[in-house]
């Protein structure tokens with residue numbers, strides 16, 4: 225079974241909360257839920273919609289075809305009714321959003337008490353919500369499926385929350401950020417817990433101040449993380465380079481959205497892999513880690529703290545809007561490792577410097593420092609091999625191999641169900657696991673990315689010498705994430 | 721205590737930066753603070769070489785970015801005494817926004833700007849405080865824009881300690897001693913004539929007069945705003961007198977004292993927090 229419910233309306237009408245309530249309730253019943261948000265860069269009005277997909281077996285993405293359309297305004301009906309399945313149901317009319325919650329719960333044969341419980345947890349406007357929900361529940365006469373408790377322990381997880389959790393578990397002391405979608409949810413999440421968990425969250429005057437303040441705090445020995453999206457990251461690059469030469473540990477959370485420049489603020493893309501790998505002038509060691517689901521968000525943020533402290537380097541956690549703002553239901557328990565605070569206050573320098581931190585132009589010293597930086601790169605490469613740098617899914621040893629990274633993972637996992645293909649997900653973009661060559665050799669490689677220039681494809685070619693044919697590149701660059709059913713068709717066309 | 725290093729100085733012979741260095745050393749060596757409680761940050765320019773000549777920890781940072789690094793040090797460990805050294809290029813051109821916001825934040829650190837009214841290390845191009853008509857190889861048509869008055873800007877931005885001195889050992893030592901006693905952000909501009917690219921400003925030495933000796937009340941904001949008008953950074957050749965000393969000093973809420981997380985930290989700052 226796999227059902228798709230779309231909630232649409234104007235900003236401010238509250239489609240978010242409807243989906244979250246239903247999602248929470250379904251997860252508690254042991255169902256797998258994937259819930260994503262499509263919203264515009266405006267505060268009131270416009271058209272926002274959320275899609276909730278659920279199933280009794282693991283899922284990680286939405287489909288294009290809709291079973292139930294909840295239309296909080298007329299516009300929603302106009303825009304989405306063409307995507308309805310034949311037997312699909314439209315819920316509309318002028319009602320408060322909890323009225324629709326009532327109808328939905330009835331449609332899925334969930335008993336009213338499960339809804340009541342969610343409303344109680346909401347706390348706000350309980351009486352009013354309850355009245356509306358009851359009305360909807362009573363008025364609905366149909367049902368589309370019978371949801372019953374699956375006795376299945378599943379967590380309803382969100383990318384941004386898990387990035388934050390990973391940072392807290394790694395011993396975060398100070399988080400600096402300047403607001404920028406889609407990195408802001410982490411700022412909000414971390415800000416909320418700062419007193420309870422005893423760390424500090426600050427918003428300096430701009431991203432240049434963010435990274436330079438972070439470096440100031442980091443050289444006192446504090447564990448520091450900063451967060452931004454593409455435009456802010458551009459502003460940080462000189463500071464990144466300074467962290468590189470001065471040997472300052474720094475975790476950088478980079479949440480991608482479509483560029484160039486202001487691009488499309490509230491939509492998704494994977495266009496910043498190249499800049500994450502290359503930002504900052506000169507040559508210095510760094511890491512770039514790309515999670516593909518919320519559990520990996522938590523684990524890779526944790527690993528970023530570990531590596532940045534151990535090797536005194538900047539370490540970038542590369543996320544995107546789709547993963548940062550969607551909700552996933554997963555069963556895995558993240559693996560968290562401890563990291564030390566390795567920095568003691570001494571003389572740090574943005575110039576080449578002696579071992580005492582004194583500026584130098586001595587040729588021998590410059591060469592020595594470069595070799596030390598190179599050595600870090602080699603040591604990191606070696607140690608990274610002990611970590612999960614890539615993952616294999618699908619049919620082992622198939623002649624077809626899908627390669628991808630980051631948030632596309634979800635749609636790919638769902639799209640390849642039953643297909644004759646293996647799927648290789650890369651998590652460590654830098655250092656890059658060169659050994660994946662053994663999987664790529666003599667395969668029909670299909671590359672899937674949320675960008676226009678196939679940046680992972682370029683990276684694979686650079687590191688392994690293997691070229692991926694253009695006709696085998698499935699690239700989406702309209703700001704939207706892949707949908708499982710559409711992607712399934714695209715993959716099928718390319719299978720050998 | 722001796723906070724000298726044995727690094728050979730690369731400042732030009734006779735550079736007033738030597739006077740500043742000597743004044744800073746005297747103030748810090750006699751401050752009663754331990755060597756590992758004091759941290760220095762420098763920007764990029766001739767002035768920034770001071771980082772190598774002081775045996776104190778810290779960061780020789782980027783052009784213009786001294787304030788956020790100093791701020792970050794205080795957030796990492798509020799128990800440190802932090803001194804930042806900038807040039808006028810650093811403070812008023814590349815990093816002006818940080819200079820303004822630092823005054824607004826009022827975190828407890830000392831910002832020292834060596835103002836020679838030129839970019840010296842890049843061989844004498846004009847900065848935001850260079851006078852109209854100044855020419856160098858990159859500005860053969862001469863500077864057309866009126867200089868910024870940084871003291872006025874700092875007063876307007878809410879700085880709780882605003883001072884200007886000449887690059888004289890005694891003046892530098894005294895003002896840093898006062899700044900170390902002040903709780904909150906201290907802005908100190910040092911008029912530091914560049915002998916190579918802006919030698920006319922050496923005459924400042926004979927034009928300065930001491931605000932405190934002349935009866936200026938440093939807690940009086942309006943009086944301070946009047947005093948800053950006496951020298952506009954443009955009339956560098958005229959005989960107008962240049963007031964030096966503390967223009968303004970007032971107690972304002974300190975940034976780091978308003979965060980309970982920072983109040984709990986011991987001498988090592990966050991480094992001492994085990995989780």
Ligand SMILES: Cc1ncc(C[n+]2csc(CCOP(=O)(O)OP(=O)(O)O)c2C)c(N)n1
Nearest residue numbers: 764765766767783807808809810839840841
């Ligand atoms: C981002 C950046 N831009 C430009 C430079 C080149 N640069 C080095 S020193 C300097 C001027 C320094 O002037 P100032 O801060 O007044 O210091 P001074 O040399 O006069 O002491 C410049 C522009 C740089 N290092 N970094």
